[in-house]
Amino acid sequence: MSPPPAVPDGRRPTLADVAARAGVSTALVSIVMRGVTGASAATRERVLQAAKEIGYRPDSRARLLRSNRTYLIGVQFEIQEPFHTDLVERLYAAAESAGYQLALSAVAAGRSERQAVESLLGDRCEALVLLGPRAPAGRLAELAALLPVVSVARRLRPAVPGVRVVRTADDEGARQAVDHLVSLGHRDILHIDGGRAPGAAERRRGYRTAMNDHGLADRVRVLPGGLTEQDGATAARAILDAAPWPSAVLAFNDACATGLLGAFFRAGVSVPGEFSVVGFDDSRVARLPHVDLTTVAQDIPRIAELAVAAVTVRLEGGEPRTGEDVVAPRLVVRGTTAPR
Amino acid sequence: MSPPPAVPDGRRPTLADVAARAGVSTALVSIVMRGVTGASAATRERVLQAAKEIGYRPDSRARLLRSNRTYLIGVQFEIQEPFHTDLVERLYAAAESAGYQLALSAVAAGRSERQAVESLLGDRCEALVLLGPRAPAGRLAELAALLPVVSVARRLRPAVPGVRVVRTADDEGARQAVDHLVSLGHRDILHIDGGRAPGAAERRRGYRTAMNDHGLADRVRVLPGGLTEQDGATAARAILDAAPWPSAVLAFNDACATGLLGAFFRAGVSVPGEFSVVGFDDSRVARLPHVDLTTVAQDIPRIAELAVAAVTVRLEGGEPRTGEDVVAPRLVVRGTTAPR
DNA sequence: GCCGGCATCTAGAACGTTCTAGATGGCTGC
DNA sequence: GCAGCCATCTAGAACGTTCTAGATGCCGGC
Numbered sequence: 092m093s094p095p096p097a098v099p100d101g102r103r104p105t106l107a108d109v110a111a112r113a114g115v116s117t118a119l120v121s122i123v124m125r126g127v128t129g130a131s132a133a134t135r136e137r138v139l140q141a142a143k144e145i146g147y148r149p150d151s152r153a154r155l156l157r158s159n160r161t162y163l164i165g166v167q168f169e170i171q172e173p174f175h176t177d178l179v180e181r182l183y184a185a186a187e188s189a190g191y192q193l194a195l196s197a198v199a200a201g202r203s204e205r206q207a208v209e210s211l212l213g214d215r216c217e218a219l220v221l222l223g224p225r226a227p228a229g230r231l232a233e234l235a236a237l238l239p240v241v242s243v244a245r246r247l248r249p250a251v252p253g254v255r256v257v258r259t260a261d262d263e264g265a266r267q268a269v270d271h272l273v274s275l276g277h278r279d280i281l282h283i284d285g286g287r288a289p290g291a292a293e294r295r296r297g298y299r300t301a302m303n304d305h306g307l308a309d310r311v312r313v314l315p316g317g318l319t320e321q322d323g324a325t326a327a328r329a330i331l332d333a334a335p336w337p338s339a340v341l342a343f344n345d346a347c348a349t350g351l352l353g354a355f356f357r358a359g360v361s362v363p364g365e366f367s368v369v370g371f372d373d374s375r376v377a378r379l380p381h382v383d384l385t386t387v388a389q390d391i392p393r394i395a396e397l398a399v400a401a402v403t404v405r406l407e408g409g410e411p412r413t414g415e416d417v418v419a420p421r422l423v424v425r426g427t428t429a430p431r
Numbered sequence: 432m433s434p435p436p437a438v439p440d441g442r443r444p445t446l447a448d449v450a451a452r453a454g455v456s457t458a459l460v461s462i463v464m465r466g467v468t469g470a471s472a473a474t475r476e477r478v479l480q481a482a483k484e485i486g487y488r489p490d491s492r493a494r495l496l497r498s499n500r501t502y503l504i505g506v507q508f509e510i511q512e513p514f515h516t517d518l519v520e521r522l523y524a525a526a527e528s529a530g531y532q533l534a535l536s537a538v539a540a541g542r543s544e545r546q547a548v549e550s551l552l553g554d555r556c557e558a559l560v561l562l563g564p565r566a567p568a569g570r571l572a573e574l575a576a577l578l579p580v581v582s583v584a585r586r587l588r589p590a591v592p593g594v595r596v597v598r599t600a601d602d603e604g605a606r607q608a609v610d611h612l613v614s615l616g617h618r619d620i621l622h623i624d625g626g627r628a629p630g631a632a633e634r635r636r637g638y639r640t641a642m643n644d645h646g647l648a649d650r651v652r653v654l655p656g657g658l659t660e661q662d663g664a665t666a667a668r669a670i671l672d673a674a675p676w677p678s679a680v681l682a683f684n685d686a687c688a689t690g691l692l693g694a695f696f697r698a699g700v701s702v703p704g705e706f707s708v709v710g711f712d713d714s715r716v717a718r719l720p721h722v723d724l725t726t727v728a729q730d731i732p733r734i735a736e737l738a739v740a741a742v743t744v745r746l747e748g749g750e751p752r753t754g755e756d757v758v759a760p761r762l763v764v765r766g767t768t769a770p771r
Numbered sequence: 772g773c774c775g776g777c778a779t780c781t782a783g784a785a786c787g788t789t790c791t792a793g794a795t796g797g798c799t800g801c
Numbered sequence: 802g803c804a805g806c807c808a809t810c811t812a813g814a815a816c817g818t819t820c821t822a823g824a825t826g827c828c829g830g831c
Contacts, residue, residue: 103555103577105786105787105788106787106788107787115810115811116810116811116812117787117788117789117811118789118790118810118811118812118813119809119810119811121787121788121789121790122789122809122810124788125789128808129808129809129810130808130809130810131808131809131810134809134810146577148549148552148553149553149787149788150496150553150555150786150787150788151550151553151554151555151788152492152493152495152496152554152555152786152787152788153492153496153786153787153788153789153816154787154788154789155492155788155816156490156492156493156496156786156787156788156789156816156817156818157787157788157789157790157815157816158788158789158790158816159789159790159816170516170519170520171516171517171520171715176510176511176516177511179510179537179539180510180511180537180539180540183537183539183541183542184540184541192550195535195536195537196535197519197520197523197535199519199520199523200520200524201523201524202523209488210491210532212488213488213489213490213491214491214492215443215490215491215492237443237486320715320719320720324720349719349721350719350720352721353719353720353721353722353723354720354721355721356721357720357721375511375660376716379660379689379690379693380660380664380690380693380694380697381689381692381693381694381695381696381697382693383693445816445817445818446817446818447817455780455781456780456781456782457781457817457818457819458780458781458782458783458819458820459779459780459781461818461819461820462780462819464818465819468778469778469779469780470779470780471778471779471780474779474780489817489818490816490817490818491818492816492817492818493786493816493817493818493819494817494818494819495786495818496786496787496788496816496817496818496819497785497786497817497818497819497820498786498818498819498820499786499819499820
C-alpha cells in the first residue's frame with residue numbers, strides 16, 4: 092500500500108541519505124536535484140533512482156537559507172475579496188513564468204495587514220505584492236526601504252519612494268460608465284462611492300469630471316457607500332427615500348451594485364426599467380445570468396503581469412522605479428442598463 | 432523618512448549583528464528573541480533595543496531549519512471556492528489559538544492539487560489540511576504515511592488509513608431540506624446533484640432516503656449538475672424543457688442554486704411562486720438580500736476547529752486516528768421556499 | 772574558607788542545503 | 802610520453818538560527 096518507511100528512523104530523508112544510497116557525495120546529489128550541469132547521465136540516473144526509492148524531497152527552507160536568492164514573491168491579499176482572489180490566481184501564472192514562486196498571506200477577520208506582512212518578511216520574500224493595501228504611506232515607505240514593493244489597486248499620492256503602483260485607470264473607468272449612461276439618455280446619474288477604499292477617490296473624481304464634461308455638473312450626486320453588498324443595500328434605501336430619484340446609479344464596485352440591485356428588487360422597483368445600474372470590477376458575480384450586471388472590467392491578467400514585472404525587473408538589477416503602471420478599463424454592457 | 436540602512440552592507444541584519452551591537456553572544460540574543468527565560472531584565476532590554484535599532488527580524492527559515500518542530504500546518508484550498516475561503520479565514524484563528532501557523536497553497540487554474548501539496552511538503556509543514564481534495568485515495572494514503580492529514584468535506588470510503596475526515600453530515604443536511612419542503616406541501620422535489628464533487632454522493636443519498644421516508648420514492652428525480660452557477664443554469668433549462676415540472680428543487684450548493692435562480696428569473700418563472708429552491712453551504716451569496724436563499728448551513732467555525740484539532744492532537748503525540756468528525760448542518764429558511 | 776546551587780551567559784555543534792575551490796582521471800594533440 | 806583540457810566528482814565552509822553542555826560569578830549556609 093503505502094511506501095515503506097523512507098529512512099530507518101522517522102527522520103525525513105535528506106541529501107545525505109540519498110548520497111549514501113547512491114554512493115556519491117551530497118554535493119553531487121544537490122547538482123542532480125537542481126538539474127544543473129556537472130553530473131554524467133549514468134550518475135544522474137542512479138541518484139534520481141535512489142532519491143525516488145527513499146522518497147526524498149528537497150527541504151525548501153534549507154535550500155533558501157543557503158542560496159542568497161529565494162525567488163519568493165510575497166502576496167498580501169484579502170481572502171474575502173473576489174477581485175483579490177481572481178488576481179492571486181493570475182499572479183501564480185505570472186510569477187511562475189518569470190521563474191518565481193508565490194508566498195500567500197491572507198488578510199482576514201482577526202489577521203491584520205501588519206501580521207500578514209510580518210509573516211511574509213519572516214519567510215524571506217524578496218519582494219512584496221500588496222493587493223489594495225490600507226497601510227499608511229509611512230509604513231509602505233519603511234517596507235520599500237527593505238525590498239521591492241508594489242501596491243496593486245491603491246494609488247499613492249504623493250508617490251512613496253520605491254513603491255511601484257499598478258492600478259486600473261479608475262477615473263477613466265468611471266468616465267466610461269458615465270459616457271455610456273449619458274449616451275442612453277440619462278442625466279441624473281448618482282454615484283455610490285467607496286469611502287476610503289483603494290481606488291474610491293479616483294472613481295469619484297472620474298465621475299465628477301465626466302459629469303462636468305457632459306454639462307451635468309448640477310446633477311452630480313455622491314452618496315457615501317462602501318465595498319460590500321450591505322453598503323449597496325443601505326444606499327438603495329437612501330436613494331428610494333429621497334426624491335427626486337436619479338435614473339441611473341454608478342456603484343463603487345460589483346458587490347455594492349449587487350446589494351443595490353437586491354434592495355431595489357425587494358422594493359419592487361425594476362432594473363433597468365426605472366433605474367440603470369453600473370458596477371465596477373467585472374467580478375464573477377457580475378456575470379451571473381440573473382445579475383447580468385453592466386460593469387467596468389479591470390484587466391486582471393494584465394495587472395498581474397505588470398505587478399510581477401515591476402518587482403522582478405528590480406530584483407534582476409533594474410533601477411527602483413517609483414511610478415505607476417496604469418491599466419485601461421473596459422466597459423462591459425450587460426442587462427442592467429437601458430435607454431431612459 | 433525611511434530608517435537608515437540597517438547594516439553597513441546591504442545584508443539583512445542577523446542575530447550576530449544584534450549580538451555585536453549589544454555586546455553579547457548570539458545564543459543570548461536568541462534567548463531574548465524567543466522570550467524564554469535565561470536572560471536578566473537589563474540585558475533583555477539592551478538586546479531588544481539593539482535589535483530595534485538595526486531593524487532585526489528573525490529569519491523563519493533558519494529558525495525552522497534548526498528547530499525540530501516547525502509548527503506549520505499546510506492548507507490546500509481552491510481559491511475560487513467561497514466555502515474554502517470562508518474556511519481558511521476560520522482556520523487562521525483555530526491554528527493560532529493552538530499555537531500553530533498556517534501555510535497557504537491555492538489550487539487555481541493552472542495550479543494542480545499535486546503542485547499545491549508538493550509546495551507545502553517542501554515548506555516542511557508538519558500536517559496537511561486538505562479542503563475538498565480530489566486526489567485518489569492512494570495518493571492520500573501516501574501523504575498520510577508522511578504526516579498527519581485531514582480531509583475536509585470529502586468523505587473517504589473505504590477509510591484511508593491515517594487520514595482523518597472532517598465533514599458536514601451531508602445526508603442529514605439534504606434530509607432537512609427535503610423535510611422542510613415536504614412540510615410546506617411539496618411532493619415533486621427534484622435534486623440537482625454535484626456529480627463527483629466532494630459531498631455530492633452523500634447529499635444525493637440523503638435526498639433519496641428522505642424521499643423514501645416520506646413515501647415519495649416514486650417522485651425521486653435526480654438531474655446531473657455540478658458546483659458552479661453555470662451548472663445550475665444548465666439544469667434550469669433541462670427542468671423547464673421537460674414536463675411535468677417539479678414544484679421544488681434542492682441544488683447541490685449555493686452557487687448551483689444561484690445559477691438556477693438566475694435562469695428561472697430570466698425565463699419569467701417566479702421563485703418561490705412556481706418553484707421553491709434550496710441551496711447548500713449558506714455561503715455569502717445566499718445571504719445577499721436579493722438572493723435570500725433558503726439553504727443548508729455548514730458550521731464553518733466548528734469544522735475549522737475540528738480540522739486543526741485533528742492534526743494537532745496527533746502532532747502532540749496522540750494516536751493516529753482514522754475516522755470522522757461529522758458536524759451537524761442547520762437549515763436556514765429564507766425567501767426562496769414557500770408553501771405549495 | 773569552602774561548598775552547593777542558582778542565575779546568567781557563552782562556545783560550538785547542528786539543521787539540510789548550496790557554493791567555492793580543488794581533486795581526479797581520461798582524452799586529445801603533439 | 803607528456804602537457805593541457807574538459808568532464809566529473811568531492812571536501813568543507815557557509816547560510817542564520819536553536820540547542821547542548823558547560824563556564825562564570827554571586828549568594829547563603831556551614
